[in-house]
Amino acid sequence: MSDSISDLLNAAEDAGIQIKPGDQIQRIHRSLILPDPNQNRDDWDDPATRAHIEGIRKLMTKKLPSGQFFGIRLPLLVGQPNEEGKVPLIDGECRWRASEGVEEELQYLPCLVRAGDPLELRMDHATSNGARKDxxxxxxxxxxxxxxxxxxxxxxxxxxxxxxxxxxxxxxxxxxxxxxxxxxxxxxxxxxxxxxxxxxxxxxxxxxxxxxxxxxxxxxxxxxxxxxxxxxxxxxxxPNNTSGEPESATGQPSPPSSKGSDSEPSEKITLRGIDLAAAVALADLLGVEDAANLPHPALEAKILASITSLA
Incomplete structure (x- = not known):
């Protein structure tokens, strides 16, 4: 198990954790680390997640030829200690969970201790998850x-x-x-x-x-x-479209044309052939509000109305 501060800092940087002024590397017992009950991940019972944690546990408890355990090489990211000396966990809950029940010396986890207000620590947690895209x-x-x-x-x-x-x-x-x-x-x-x-x-x-x-x-x-x-x-x-009118991209008959009426004939357009993602993107460009959550007929109507208003 590596005790080198420089090795731990290098591991953190290699994992995309930006080292900030005031950050400190410390070994902290897992009992003093408090996981965030509101953290983004909520799939701890998922078989794939459990297998991932078990894989970390097996690796950290592996004995090297030197007789040392491999341990945890990537520091957990934690905040400043509270009045009881416990630190909030920002990033690394899988590693923290993997250390449960292992040899006592392995329960002292390498941690990068960071100062910051709750918003900054929250942003650190979110960006660390986003960087891994997991x-x-x-x-x-x-x-x-x-x-x-x-x-x-x-x-x-x-x-x-x-x-x-x-x-x-x-x-x-x-x-x-x-x-x-x-x-x-x-x-x-x-x-x-x-x-x-x-x-x-x-x-x-x-x-x-x-x-x-x-x-x-x-x-x-x-x-x-x-x-x-x-x-x-x-x-x-x-086959249910018996109006004789072409269907739009939403599967609804297009608005009836004025062909055959007393009004002046005009050419009509529809959104036929445009998939949903493209229709939402078009609506966003036209300034249609909350386009992603509109029912298809309402989305089509708003897009056509916006296009017509440009004429």
Missing amino acids: LTLYQTARAIQRDKEEFGLSNEDIAAIHGLRGAKAVSKHLAVLKLSPEAQKFAKDGSFKDVNLIYELRDLDPSELKKLEKLMAKGDSFQQALKAITNRKKAKEA
């Missing part, structure tokens, strides 16, 4: 919600902290929290990473969600299964 969409959405409600951060600040591409991506992630519990399950278990698929997932009814789960159990990826179901849905809806 949170599910649901976990990221919950973290964003907490940052908005508890810390009052703007969408721009949240995007920067979580490594998202702009403030619009923040709204897309928050749409995860508006899914039905059945649909939300796929975002919770990490079945997919593309937040744009949220809109197609949102439109599946309970029976279609069960079909999605069955297709994935047979070996299809989330994207393959979702595409198969949405294609079937569109095929079933097509």
